[in-house]
Amino acid sequence: MIYNKAIESMNLAQMQELQLERLKELVKRVYEKVPFYKKKFDRAGVKPENIQTLADISKLPFTTKGEMRETFPYGLLACSLDDVIEIHTSSGTTGTPVVAGYTENDRTLWSEVMARCLAMAGADKTDTLQNAYGYGLFTGGLGVHHGAGPLGTTIIPISSGNTQKQLQYMQDFKSTVLTCTPSYSLFMAEVANEMGLDFRDFDLKAGIFGAEPWSDNMRVEIEKKLNLKAYDIYGLTEIIGPGVSCECEEQNGLHINEDFFYPEIIDAETGEVLPEGEKGELVFTTLSREGTPLIRYRTRDITWLFRDNCSCGRTTVKMHRLLGRNDDMLIIKGVNVFPSQIENILMKIENTEPHYQIIIDRESTQLDNVELQVEVEENFFSDETKDLEIIRRKIHNEMKQQLGISLNIKLVEPKSIARSMGKARRVIDKRDLPKAGGK
Ligand code: DLL
Secondary structure, three states: OOOOOHHHHHOHHHHHHHHHHHHHHHHHHHHHOHHHHHHHHHHHHHOOHHHOHHHHHHHOEEEOOOHHHOOOOOOOOOOOOEEEEEEEOOOOOOOOOOEEEOOOOOOOHHHHHHHHHHOOOOOOOOEEEOOOOOOOOHHHHHHHHHHHHHHHHHHEEEOOOHHHHHHHHHHHOOEEEEEEHHHHHHHHHHHHHHHHHHHHHHOOOEEEEOOOOOHHHHHHHHHHHOOOOOEEEEEEEOOOEEEEEEOOOOOOOOEOOOEEEEEEOOOOOOOOOOOOOOOOEEEEEEOOOOOOOOOOEEEEEEOOEEEOOOOOOOOEEEOOOEEEEEHOOOEOOHHHHHHEHEEEEEEOOOOEEEEEEEEEEEEOOOOEEEEEEEEEEEHHHHOOHHHHHHHHHHHHHHHHHHOOOOEEEEEEEOOOOOOHHHHOOOOEEOOOOOOOOOO
């Protein structure tokens, strides 16, 4: 079911007309109401009346995460604090968090886009949705929660954690849709196995997973282990939280709610706007946000945009599932690699578990040493060392062949890598380097 057919199936010309109208209004509003933007626009020599076409957006300066931090907590508010009814912050583990303020209209907008996303994954009023994203300042829990309301879906606001109870309730309440991070879903599968439960006896039909990178082959693994269809959902606190985009039944690219979030792809080095189909950094302008509207916000997420004749009937632009983040890209002996590429290869290798970690260290020679730790199946770990050596070599050779990189592979015992109920920590960077792209 398409939740808002008039918008989601709109023809391109009409969509662009709507976007332009909203963009003009937005630019005028932030110029008048937010000194931060007025100063930036003045410095760039651009006035609201200079925005006459959608392409004119490239005249506007970018906004960065660094600027959001510098203006903490309320420097980017475009409305009175009295009109803010909800606040969220990014889940960043270091530094000052970024703050998103929502007015009542923003929350309605959030419910709308999240309802569209849940519907994309097939949810409706007949479903029972177990929401195992964390509730709190993180946008995952409440974002999904806001979207279930307008759809009439029964929501179980269980939050993350308490995994045995999750699984018990999943059976008791006959949950049909699960929402959580992909890594948490795999942990659930593991705990279910320990409890002697079989997902074929559950009622789950769909999982809506996001908030962290995951690969296509990880999807295959999750679908097999949890006996459901797994959909990718994307979003970030700064823009709204979950609900920026989601996969439909085609599972081929995520439809962006582009009437509210205007996407661009730029060359991360030069800032130049790239045409559809080209890979680069994703940038969003929040066309209708009132609390903390953002102009050309650099997400640091890497993907590309495309339009296809999607069989679902939606015409909105799609983004390919994320390749990774600018700041997560590894440079291994001169080759650029995203952790998700390593994951994708790993997931196809037999006798390993879908749990891994990448440890980066720098030797005195200034060369990065990258170790890939991978869990192997229980029976293999206790087996002969020569079997382990075969698996180790296989992983090494596949990485070499497919990515052109040589990694140190370390096979580790099952369940020895820390499990996550939220965002998994896949990369441990022990180098003492200044963070790239700090702004
Ligand atoms: O993670 C919002 C969210 C909650 C999205 C629940 C989906 C589901 P933040 O904590 O601000 O917000 O983190 C945003 O997480 O810039 C991406 O780098 C990453 N991310 C989010 N969704 C995906 C995804 C939420 N589907 C940052 N695939 C973003 C890969 C994702 N990475």
